[in-house]
Structure formats: C-alpha cells, structure tokens
Amino acid sequence: xxxxxxxxxxxxxxxxxxxxxxxxxxxxxxxxxxxxxxxxxxxxxxxxxxxxxxxxxxxxxxxxxxxxxxxxxxxxxxxxxxxxxxxxxxxxxxxxxxxxxxxxxxxxxxxxxxxxxxxxxxxxxxxxxxxxxxxxxxxxxxxxxxxxxxxxxxxxxxxxxxxxxxxxxxxxxxxxxxxxxxxxxxxxxxxxxxxxxxxxxxxxxxxxxxxxxxxxxxxxxxxxxxxxxxxxxxxxxxxxxxxxxxxxxxxxxxxxxxxxxxxxxxxxxxxxxxxxxxxxxxxxxxxxxxxxxxxxxxxxxxxxxxxxxxxxxx
Numbered sequence: 001x002x003x004x005x006x007x008x009x010x011x012x013x014x015x016x017x018x019x020x021x022x023x024x025x026x027x028x029x030x031x032x033x034x035x036x037x038x039x040x041x042x043x044x045x046x047x048x049x050x051x052x053x054x055x056x057x058x059x060x061x062x063x064x065x066x067x068x069x070x071x072x073x074x075x076x077x078x079x080x081x082x083x084x085x086x087x088x089x090x091x092x093x094x095x096x097x098x099x100x101x102x103x104x105x106x107x108x109x110x111x112x113x114x115x116x117x118x119x120x121x122x123x124x125x126x127x128x129x130x131x132x133x134x135x136x137x138x139x140x141x142x143x144x145x146x147x148x149x150x151x152x153x154x155x156x157x158x159x160x161x162x163x164x165x166x167x168x169x170x171x172x173x174x175x176x177x178x179x180x181x182x183x184x185x186x187x188x189x190x191x192x193x194x195x196x197x198x199x200x201x202x203x204x205x206x207x208x209x210x211x212x213x214x215x216x217x218x219x220x221x222x223x224x225x226x227x228x229x230x231x232x233x234x235x236x237x238x239x240x241x242x243x244x245x246x247x248x249x250x251x252x253x254x255x256x257x258x259x260x261x262x263x264x265x266x267x268x269x270x271x272x273x274x275x276x277x278x279x280x281x282x283x284x285x286x287x288x289x290x291x292x293x294x295x296x297x298x299x300x301x302x303x304x305x306x307x308x309x310x311x312x313x314x
Contacts, residue, residue, distance in 0.1 A: 126300035251309050
C-alpha cells in the first residue's frame with residue numbers, strides 16, 4: 001500500500017474517532033432541550049473516494065454517540081453535476097462511495113433527505129495540497145513537561161504558501177516501527193504527540209493573544225506567512241525515537257494537510273469548547289457547522305507527505 005493511501009485511510013479513522021468521541025459531546029449546548037436533529041459528516045479528500053455519515057442526535061444523557069437514520073437518500077453533486085444518488089447505508093459508521101472520487105478545486109455539494117421530508121445540505125471546495133518542500137531534523141536537548149532535560153528531535157517542515165488566498169493547514173506525524181520477533185516481521189503505526197514550538201500554532205488574525213492552553217490539533221493558518229516560503233518547527237519527544245527489543249527500523253512520516261475553511265473552523269470550535277467545558281466563567285458557544293437545516297460538517301481536505309528514517313539496524 002502506498003504511503004498516500006495509508007495517509008488517507010489513517011485520516012478517515014482519525015476523523016471517525018474525532019467525530020464520535022468529541023463532536024457529539026460538543027453538541028450538548030446546541031441540542032439541550034431540543035428535539036432530535038439530523039447530523040451529517042463528509043470529508044471530501046483530493047484523489048480519494050467520498051465518504052458520508054448521517055445520523056440523528058441523541059439525548060444528552062444517552063450512552064449512544066448517535067441514533068441511526070433509516071431511509072435516507074443522499075445526492076452528491078460535483079461542480080453542479082449529479083454524480084451519485086443512493087440510499088444511505090447504516091451498516092458502517094461512515095459509508096464509502098467508491099464510485100465518487102473528488103479532485104482538487106472540486107465544489108462538492110451533499111444533499112440528504114429522509115422519509116419525514118427533512119432535507120439537509122452542505123457544500124465545500126476541495127483545496128489544493130500544499131507541498132512539503134523540505135524536512136530537516138536535528139537531535140536537541142529540551143525541557144519536557146516535568147522540567148527535566150530530554151533528548152528530542154527538532155523538526156522543520158519547509159512549505160510554500162500560495163498567495164492571494166487564505167490557506168489553512170494541519171500537521172500530523174506518524175511513527176512506523178518495524179519489528180522482527182521469532183522470524184516474523186511486522187509494522188506498527190503510532191500517531192506522534194508533537195510539541196508545538198512554532199508561533200503559527202499560537203495566533204491568527206482574530207486571536208491576538210497566546211492561546212497555548214487550547215489543543216487546536218496542530219492546525220494553523222497562513223496569517224504570518226501568506227504567499228511566502230515558511231518553515232514550521234516542532235519537537236518530537238524521545239519516546240518515539242529510542243530503539244527497543246525486537247525493533248529493527250523506525251521511520252517518521254510527516255503529513256501536511258491543507259484544510260477547507262469549514263473544516264478548519266470546525267476543528268478549532270470543537271477544541272475551544274472542549275477546553276472550557278468545565279469553566280463556569282466561559283460562555284458556551286455552538287460548534288461550527290456548515291450543514292443547512294441540520295448539524296455537522298462537510299469539509300474538504302488534501303495532503304502531502306514526506307518521511308525520514310530515525311534508525312535502521314538491519
């Protein structure tokens with residue numbers, strides 16, 4: 001399987017976890033004392049098949065993440081042309097539409113109707129993937145959360161930002177660990193919890209103060225480097241770098257996701273509500289949604305990937 005295919009599958013799995021563990025809880029403020037509403041999620045990714053989730057919101061006290069919807073009909077339009085009409089399947093959390101493949105710059109419109117005549121819709125434009133121009137790494141000594149020095153890997157991703165438009169990004173890193181135990185080879189993939197050093201993670205044009213207390217899932221925008229070459233820096237803790245018994249090789253894969261404005265706003269609104277959920281002085285606000293007559297998100301993405309070897313003992 002190619003790295004790009006792995007990146008797409010990994011991101012869909014990550015989104016599923018993000019949607020069903022964070023989002024439904026984050027909708028509490030929106031659905032409290034309200035009747036059940038339709039929810040829709042779709043994440044059109046450049047050069048990948050479409051995906052779709054449709055459900056009803058649950059009662060706040062329910063142990064379920066969502067209620068399944070039956071008899072829903074989905075219509076997908078790309079650049080104003082109908083490319084798919086199908087009955088929504090409830091067999092999986094996310095229905096894959098293998099015959100619908102989107103490209104960069106595509107305008108994707110999703111309309112879902114149910115038996116009670118409720119109709120919801122949303123639209124997004126699939127962004128162009130910004131390229132990773134360079135990856136530079138160096139072993140450095142840095143203080144960790146326990147205020148003790150630790151050897152870490154300083155990483156710098158060089159990217160060139162397209163001018164004239166506002167661009168939104170997300171950085172993700174995966175550690176691929178190759179092991180050999182009793183003659184059997186295997187590969188384990190782990191998402192790396194990076195330490196965000198760069199100032200791009202801390203501020204934007206509408207966030208004038210430092211916001212380091214909120215985990216924005218390593219998203220950022222090009223407010224500080226619009227239309228320029230820029231190097232994004234972050235640290236990787238030693239736990240992802242050191243060899244262990246049976247480990248023959250380890251590589252790090254760097255993913256740079258280009259996000260639609262809708263997806264960017266959604267991720268950050270969820271992060272803000274999660275960060276201040278228990279704060280009595282924080283005024284609750286709605287999680288961002290671009291779904292008309294419902295809740296959820298249809299947001300486009302694209303990505304580029306590069307990798308470096310941490311060690312190879314073969």
